[in-house]
Amino acid sequence: MIAFESFLPMVEAALPSYLQQNEPYARVIDEAMAYSLLSGGKRLRPCFCLYGAAFAGASAQEAMPFACALEMIHAYSLIHDDLPCMDNDDLRRGKPTNHRVYGEAMALLAGDGLLSRAFEVMAQAVCACEQTQARARAAQAMAYIAGKCGACGMIAGQVADMADLNALDPTVDRGALLAYIERNKTSALICAALVSGLILGGADASVIRDFEAYGLAFGMVFQITDDLLDELGDEKTFGKPIHSDAKNGKLTAVTLYGVEGARAQARKWLALAHEALADYPQADALIRLIDALPQRVF
């Protein structure tokens, strides 16, 4: 049994070591990058990567550059998402967003810097592999991650999410559009994390397919839970709903299916996750993890 929780302190310890220091002329960007990367959070993506690696037999040491690169990619996406031209958010995890502290230009560059550094760290990890097979696997893991975070992955989800619903062709299937957004915006990077770890450990294609199905479901339940929390509020954390996406006409599971319909969607994806991992009783930590997600909204 691999305990998912054991990876968090390892990730927290390793993350700062992947940041670099510039000469004084440009040192402010080091600070801006660290501000967003080292601001806590659940570190889900790096933990998924380390879990996948452990599951398939790769060491945490081998997988750590990829795990931390995934967190850098996540951090970059949040910085850019928060910018005034995107969601224009002032707060992220209870702290002022990057551009509120460092200004828009520096936040833009800090995001660019984190994305670039993520790939530098992975490319260096590929170079550092001494064995032919390990190097091939590391390169495959990097390519898989690049595809999932790019313009046909995570970014495609953000693009589709920006579509003006009022201007949308009425024949467009809203349910298919929403699934496309969730699959790319949220699930893609979760899959990238889990599967890159599996690739590093040399997992079979059939195992990768099953864990991809789980990763897709995880992202879906994660996003639907988030939408439900926005609608219902979270008494423990937020007191009252912060905002209702319904009000600004945004397409979410709640605005499309209603609260009960969204819960049914989450249940459907939970069942698919259980089904995907049915042959892997040793992956019970992943089942517990996804089952816990919607507890506050069911």
Place this chain on the structure above:
Amino acid sequence: MIAFESFLPMVEAALPSYLQQNEPYARVIDEAMAYSLLSGGKRLRPCFCLYGAAFAGASAQEAMPFACALEMIHAYSLIHDDLPCMDNDDLRRGKPTNHRVYGEAMALLAGDGLLSRAFEVMAQAVCACEQTQARARAAQAMAYIAGKCGACGMIAGQVADMADLNALDPTVDRGALLAYIERNKTSALICAALVSGLILGGADASVIRDFEAYGLAFGMVFQITDDLLDELGDEKTFGKPIHSDAKNGKLTAVTLYGVEGARAQARKWLALAHEALADYPQADALIRLIDALPQRVF
């Protein structure tokens, strides 16, 4: 003798093949990425990469993914540089800038998409190598490029370039700051191009050092020429000076050293480029290329 000019049509033919197509929900970003990537330009960076590869004995086919990735990185940097929070430019190569056509949010994502795709294309090229040595070299080339375009390379130059000169500590050496900006903002990606090609061909460390010195000088002369063109105007192309950087207090070779001083700086770097390649008479195309740069401003 390797003719530099012969690479341009090869690059123009290959570039579109590295772009992908999304589902309709997100297809607008494909268009936004293509708009900036396929808008002409001298394709200097990909040609430098193919030149370095040919010089060291790698084929254009091997080097093409890296060459095109470098142009994607260049295109992303221009899109983000043009954004309202950065230089707020309306025109680029005589066409409306990306955000003037597609809006700020899409331009931001198109830049992110091009950077991500650049790394995906390189990572796939690493995976596609069949021989152990070729794969190791490809991974090294990718790591080198990632370092040069990242927060301790090109981005550091952009950060330093944003410093408010009026608020700058008076003890800061302006000449050293300007050299830092030029070295990172312009030379870094030129070096990345030339050296990644050399790495793919398995060039010796001493050759790489000499061509790095040339790449540094090329970027310097390129930037100083640009600054002089802004100041003097270019009768053939622009008629009159478009703007004088001196007016908005920007640190350039011209504002710091004056027109004659800037010309002297360019001459100094030209001499260093000649010195760097003195042992490589077969690289005469590179010497002709750098010598031609400042012709309009001398």
